[in-house]
Amino acid sequence: xxxxxxxxxxxxxxxxxxxxxxxxxxxxxxxxxxxxxxxxxxxxxxxxxxxxxxxxxxxxxxxxxxxxxxxxxxxxxxxxxxxxxxxxxxxxxxxxxxxxxxxxxxxxxxxxxxxxxxxxxxxxxxxxxxxxxxxxxxxxxxxxxxxxxxxxxxxxxxxxxxxxxxxxxxxxxxxxxxxxxxxxxxxxxxxxxxxxxxxxxxxxxxxxxxxxxxxxxxxxxxxxxxxxxxxxxxxxxxxxxxxxxxxxxxxxxxxxxxxxxxxxxxxxxxxxxxxxxxxxxxxxxxxxxxxxxxxxxxxxxxxxxxxxxxxxxxxxxxxxxxxxxxxxxxxxxxxxxxxxxxxxxxxxxxxxxxxxxxxxxxxxxxxxxxxxxxxxxxxxxxxxxxxxxxxxxxxxxxxxxxxxxxxxxxxxxxxxxxxxxxxxxxx
Ligand code: URA
Numbered sequence: 471x472x473x474x475x476x477x478x479x480x481x482x483x484x485x486x487x488x489x490x491x492x493x494x495x496x497x498x499x500x501x502x503x504x505x506x507x508x509x510x511x512x513x514x515x516x517x518x519x520x521x522x523x524x525x526x527x528x529x530x531x532x533x534x535x536x537x538x539x540x541x542x543x544x545x546x547x548x549x550x551x552x553x554x555x556x557x558x559x560x561x562x563x564x565x566x567x568x569x570x571x572x573x574x575x576x577x578x579x580x581x582x583x584x585x586x587x588x589x590x591x592x593x594x595x596x597x598x599x600x601x602x603x604x605x606x607x608x609x610x611x612x613x614x615x616x617x618x619x620x621x622x623x624x625x626x627x628x629x630x631x632x633x634x635x636x637x638x639x640x641x642x643x644x645x646x647x648x649x650x651x652x653x654x655x656x657x658x659x660x661x662x663x664x665x666x667x668x669x670x671x672x673x674x675x676x677x678x679x680x681x682x683x684x685x686x687x688x689x690x691x692x693x694x695x696x697x698x699x700x701x702x703x704x705x706x707x708x709x710x711x712x713x714x715x716x717x718x719x720x721x722x723x724x725x726x727x728x729x730x731x732x733x734x735x736x737x738x739x740x741x742x743x744x745x746x747x748x749x750x751x752x753x754x755x756x757x758x759x760x761x762x763x764x765x766x767x768x769x770x771x772x773x774x775x776x777x778x779x780x781x782x783x784x785x786x787x788x789x790x791x792x793x794x795x796x797x798x799x800x801x802x803x804x805x806x807x808x809x810x811x812x813x814x815x816x817x818x819x820x821x822x823x824x825x826x827x828x829x830x831x832x833x834x835x836x837x838x839x840x841x842x843x844x845x846x847x848x849x850x851x852x853x854x855x856x857x858x859x860x861x862x863x864x865x866x867x868x869x870x871x872x873x874x875x876x877x878x879x880x881x882x883x884x885x886x887x888x889x890x891x892x893x894x895x896x897x
Pocket of ligand 1: 554635644649650651653654
């Protein structure tokens with residue numbers, strides 16, 4: 471077998487055998503197949519999409535290109551959670567301690583943010599001292615002790631995906647469903663949990679903008695999961711407006727901690743409970759445990775144990791002044807009275823990124839202090855002059871520019887607008 475045979479097969483739309491996909495993944499991970507041939511294969515695979523069977527085989531091949539993590543000796547039902555990325559999506563920060571408080575064991579390997587979507591690692595690192603550079607062994611040991619661990623994706627986990635993903639990014643081939651599915655599920659498979667809750671975001675702030683696009687991805691994730699022995703449960707959720715009030719790293723941590731302390735009667739808190747309930751049923755546990763864990767304070771206790779275990783400064787958190795905060799703030803008022811029809815997630819995400827909350831390039835530094843508070847939701851009745859956004863910025867000039875740009879994100883109309891659900895589909 472040569473890479474040329476594999477390239478010609480894909481070009482001509484013939485099916486790959488599993489062994490060919492293993493050859494490709496091994497060659498990508500070892501560097502034996504050069505980037506130009508991998509890039510040619512990616513473009514051919516984009517134009518001639520892989521079948522479900524090929525996608526499953528590619529997923530297995532990518533997972534096997536590196537280390538597969540064995541968590542099977544950990545107690546409790548094991549669960550992983552993945553979001554395809556959105557604006558203000560701090561759900562993992564709530565779900566990890568909440569589900570651990572309910573008896574689920576979670577070892578989550580997370581990424582950093584790029585573009586308008588934030589990364590869980592960047593968010594949690596706004597807690598002073600919090601360490602995400604755990605080895606897999608440390609993460610496992612911590613999960614055995616307290617039920618959860620969060621750490622960065624290690625390079626030895628599905629390394630072939632790392633190579634292919636970087637090439638997809640620069641060859642306009644990110645958007646292929648089979649390539650997305652194999653990329654996401656290979657890392658989940660290598661991460662060692664037998665079940666994964668997949669939050670497929672849909673809307674202007676997500677990379678799947680329409681419901682049919684998001685549904686196509688969700689169904690493919692579930693079906694390929696079944697074929698590779700991973701119980702992948704997708705939900706399609708709204709990302710047309712930002713998720714919750716906070717967009718920006720420290721601001722989002724604050725909002726997540728508030729939910730863990732009982733603030734669930736709001737759009738974001740309700741969303742977290744809904745996902746937690748789905749996750750608990752997936753694990754064969756009583757779905758109502760989530761609500762009880764928040765009400766009893768056990769979810770909050772678990773969050774404190776978790777933050778302490780990973781080196782976070784609890785004293786700073788407890789007195790409320792420990793998270794970094796921006797020196798400048800500015801409010802953006804509603805320009806008219808009426809009902810909020812649109813709070814555009816993409817625009818808010820882009821403003822937050824330009825303030826320094828996200829990265830345009832992988833090497834950019836994050837400013838944990840900055841971001842946007844979204845003070846209105848679709849369906850709200852608003853008065854002229856009522857604040858719609860609060861900008862948190864490093865300088866007055868940044869605050870003013872962001873406030874100006876945010877006006878584009880809001881649309882107020884004269885007649886009532888229905889509220890939009892957070893969970894759009896459970897395919
Ligand atoms: N997330 C991934 O890990 N891979 C993709 O291809 C898309 C989103």
